[in-house]
Amino acid sequence: MARELQRVVITGIGSVSPYGLGKDALxxxxxxxxxxxxxxxxxxxxxxxxxxAAEVPNFDGLGFMDAKIxxxxxxxxxxxxxxxxxxxxxxxxxxxxxxxVGVFLGTTGGLFTGIDSIQDxxxxxxxxxxxxxxxxxxxxxxxxxxxSVLGLRGPSSTVNSACASGLDAxxxxxxxxxxxxxxxxxxxGADAIIEPLAIxxxxxxxxxxxxxxxxxxxxxxxxxxxxxxxxxxxxAGVLTLETLSHAQRRGAHIYAEVLGIGGSFDxxxxxxxxxxxxxxxxxxxxxxxxxxxxxxxxxxxxxxSTVLNDRTETAxxxxxxxxxxxxxxxxxxxxxxGHAAAAAGAVETVGGxxxxxxxxxxxxxxxxxxxxxxxxxxxxxxARSVSLHILLLNAFGLGGQNWSLVLRHWQD
Numbered sequence: 001m002a003r004e005l006q007r008v009v010i011t012g013i014g015s016v017s018p019y020g021l022g023k024d025a026l027x028x029x030x031x032x033x034x035x036x037x038x039x040x041x042x043x044x045x046x047x048x049x050x051x052x053a054a055e056v057p058n059f060d061g062l063g064f065m066d067a068k069i070x071x072x073x074x075x076x077x078x079x080x081x082x083x084x085x086x087x088x089x090x091x092x093x094x095x096x097x098x099x100x101v102g103v104f105l106g107t108t109g110g111l112f113t114g115i116d117s118i119q120d121x122x123x124x125x126x127x128x129x130x131x132x133x134x135x136x137x138x139x140x141x142x143x144x145x146x147x148s149v150l151g152l153r154g155p156s157s158t159v160n161s162a163c164a165s166g167l168d169a170x171x172x173x174x175x176x177x178x179x180x181x182x183x184x185x186x187x188x189g190a191d192a193i194i195e196p197l198a199i200x201x202x203x204x205x206x207x208x209x210x211x212x213x214x215x216x217x218x219x220x221x222x223x224x225x226x227x228x229x230x231x232x233x234x235x236a237g238v239l240t241l242e243t244l245s246h247a248q249r250r251g252a253h254i255y256a257e258v259l260g261i262g263g264s265f266d267x268x269x270x271x272x273x274x275x276x277x278x279x280x281x282x283x284x285x286x287x288x289x290x291x292x293x294x295x296x297x298x299x300x301x302x303x304x305s306t307v308l309n310d311r312t313e314t315a316x317x318x319x320x321x322x323x324x325x326x327x328x329x330x331x332x333x334x335x336x337x338g339h340a341a342a343a344a345g346a347v348e349t350v351g352g353x354x355x356x357x358x359x360x361x362x363x364x365x366x367x368x369x370x371x372x373x374x375x376x377x378x379x380x381x382x383a384r385s386v387s388l389h390i391l392l393l394n395a396f397g398l399g400g401q402n403w404s405l406v407l408r409h410w411q412d
Contacts, residue, residue: 003179003180005178005179006177006178006179006180006243006244006245007178007243007244007245007257008174008177008178008241008242008243008244008257008258009241009242009243009244009247009254009255009256009257009258009410010239010240010241010242010254010255010256010257010258010353010407011090011091011092011093011240011241011242011247011252011253011254011255012086012087012088012089012090012091012092012093012239012240013086013087013090013238013239013240013255013350013353014082014083014084014085014086014087014088014090014188014236014237014238014239014350015083015086015235015236015237015238015347015350016056016059016079016082016083016190016235016236016237017029017036017056017235017237017337017340017347017350018036018037018054018055018056018057018233018234018235018336018337018338019033019036019337020056020057020058021059021082021086022086023086023090023350023353023354026337026347026350026351026354027350027351027354027357027358029336029337030333030336030337030351030354030362031354031355031358031360031362031363031383032382032383033336034217034336034365035054035216035217035218035220035335035336035337035365035366036054036336036337036338037052037053037054037216037217037219037220037231037233037336037337037338038052038053038054038055038216038217039051039052039213039216040052040053040055040194041055042055042194043195043196045196045199048196048199048200048203049199049203049210050199050202050203050208050209050210050213050232051213052212052213052216052219052231053194053199053231053232053233053234053338054220054231054232054233054234054336054337054338054340055194055234056079056192056234056235059075059078059079059082061073061075061078061081061082063082064078064081064082064085064149065078065081065149069145069149072132072135072136073136073141073145074110074113074136074137074192075113075192075234076107076109076110076113076142076190076191076192076193076234076236076343077141077142077145077146077190079190079191079192079234079235079236079343080105080107080142080143080145080146080190080236080238081145081146081149081150082236083188083190083235083236083237083238084103084105084146084150084186084188084236084238085149085150086238087186087188087238087239087240088101088150088186088240090240091184091240091242091252092250092252092253093184093240093250093252094250097184098150098151098152099151099152099153099154100153100154100182100183100184101150101152101153101154101184101185101186102147102152102154102155102156102157102173102176102182102184102185102186103143103146103147103152103154103155103156103157103185103186103187104143104155104156104157104159104169104170104172104173104176104185104186104187105142105143105146105157105158105159105169105186105187105188105189105190105238106158106159106160106161106164106165106166106167106168106169106188106189106190106342106343106345106346107139107142107158107159107160107165107189107190107191107342107343108139108160108162108165108191108193108341108342109137109138109139109140109141109142109158109160110136110137110138110139111139111193111198112193112195112197112198113136113137113195115195115197117129117130117133117136117137139158139160140158141158142158142190143156143157143158144156144158146186146238152186154182154184154185155176155181155182155185157169157172159172160342161342161397161401161403162341162342162397162398162399162401163302163304163339163341163342163344163345163395163396163397163398164263164345164395164396164397164401164402164403165189165191165341165342165343165345165395165397166188166189166237166342166343166344166345166346166347166348166349166395167189167261167345167346167349167393167394167395167403167404167405168263168345168395168401168403169187169188169189169346170187170188170239170241170258170261170345170346170349170405171261171263171403171405172187173185173186173187173241174187174241174258174261175261177241177242177243178243180243183242183243183246184240184241184242184243184246185240185241185242186238186239186240186241187238187239187241187346188236188237188238188239188343188346188347188349188350189236189237189238189340189342189343189344189345189346189347190235190236190237190238190342190343190346191234191235191236191340191341191342191343191344192234192235193232193234193341194232194233194234198232199232202232205271206229207229207230207271207306207398208229208230208231208232209227209228209229209230209231209305210228210229211228212231216231217366218366219231219305219366220305220334220335220336220338220339220365220366221305221335221365221366221367221368222301222303222304222305222310222332222334222335222364222366222367222378223303223310223314223332223364223367223370223371223374223376223378224305224366224367224368224369224370224371224374225369225370225371225372226369227305227306227307227310227371228307229305229306230304230305230306230334230338230339231305231334231338231339232338232339232341233334233337233338233339233340233341233344233347234338234340234341234343235337235340235343235347236343236346236347237343237346237347237348237349237350238346239346239349239350239353241258244257254410255353255356255357255410256353256356256357256407256408256409256410257407257408257410258405258406258407259288259289259290259291259390259406259407259408260285260286260287260288260289260290260291260405260406261285261288261403261404261405261406262280262281262282262283262284262285262286262287262288262403262404263281263284263401263402263403263404264277264278264280264281264284264402265277265400265401265402266278266400266401266402267400268400269400270398270399270400271398271399272308273308273309273312273313273396273400274312274400275312275315275316275319276316277400277402278312278313278316278394278396278402279316279319279320280402281394281396281402281403281404282316282317282320282392282394282404283320284404285392285404285405285406286320286392286406288406289390289406291390291406293320293321293322293324294324295389295390296321296324296328296390296391296392297328297329297386297387297388297389297390297391298328298329298330298331298355298361298386298388298390298391298392299317299328299329299330299331299391299392299393299394300330300331300333300348300349300351300352300355300391300392300393300394301313301317301330301331301332301378301394302332302334302344302394302395302396303330303331303332303333303334303335303364304334304339305332305334305335305339309396310371310374311371311373311374313394313396314373314374314375314376315373317330317376318376325376326375326376326377327377328376328377329361329377329378329379329384329386330364330376330377330378330379331355331361331362331363331364331378331379332364332378333347333348333351333362334348335364335365335366335367336362336365344395345393345395345403345405348393348395349393349405349407352391352393352407353407355388355391356388356391356407356408356409356410357409359385359386359387359388359409360383360384360385360386360388361379361383361384361386361388362379362383363379363380363381363382363383363384364378364379364380367380368380388409389408389409390406390407390408390409391406391407391408391409392404392405392406393405393406393407
């Protein structure tokens, strides 16, 4: 006998972003404030071609863990713990129920973490190796550290599908919940790749803008004719996902409902996105959600500010939405907070929930001279009030891994 699928809702939200701690700071920033892209302060950039990024300001992990644990926990994982703590608290879940809560998080992990330890090993030998190198740099530790700090003993998993990791993790958690294998999961993504090696590598392949060191706020310009690369960001977005039946039994506040998830792989070039691959992810998400393209009221675009991605995503949206493509408002949060790598989809989902809650679409910054091939309604003249019931969210990973998510505005 087939098992009936559970409905899944969002009951808690946590965020660490360039606008600061908390969902309210991110919502206010995306809707009404200027971009938070500035000159890098985390290290000296004088020998690098890119000197700007969207940093999380004044973050202190000691507010979320003790000093001993903090010393063993790198920046990206500290972000995850902070966002997860907020999401759990925001959900109002009884502390006695925490043991059954699980964690699904996306990250690139220690890809650029621990370079100093590697150099110590190469130059001074194994006796000088950081004994906690693996537990610092290992991507598995992002979910593990959240679970250990918060005392969560439910299912735990870390996901890495590049820039799509946050949505991927949300989708995996969504599936576990609707199959009835858990009642509550924390899910999302965290990343912190504002590192010299990351900038050097991404600049070398032409992914980053190198022309805005003098005017950082204008650097990320999705869909604009003058765009020439993305800007690195960082942060974390974590949601408390819960079966509707469980949420209703405890009288939880519900922000939105997760309707469906869809994934695909381009199977093409390592760095160039594919229209058909992106279309497949979006189409599969709508089918999974039992939503027709005609019902989509808004799109949170991946919108990286690279020439190929923005044109590819625009073309895929036209194929998906057909004649309605020019009537559906689209927003690109990376224009304000940069590209937070594996955390991007999750952080921007937090922003999307804010748009659903407030019935408004955030503006895309710096879109002053539209690319003729990018001719959709990208919402440029400030926040726009809309009737927003169904929101489609995209996250497309470097290498061709694509995920799309469908959210619905919650009404009792």
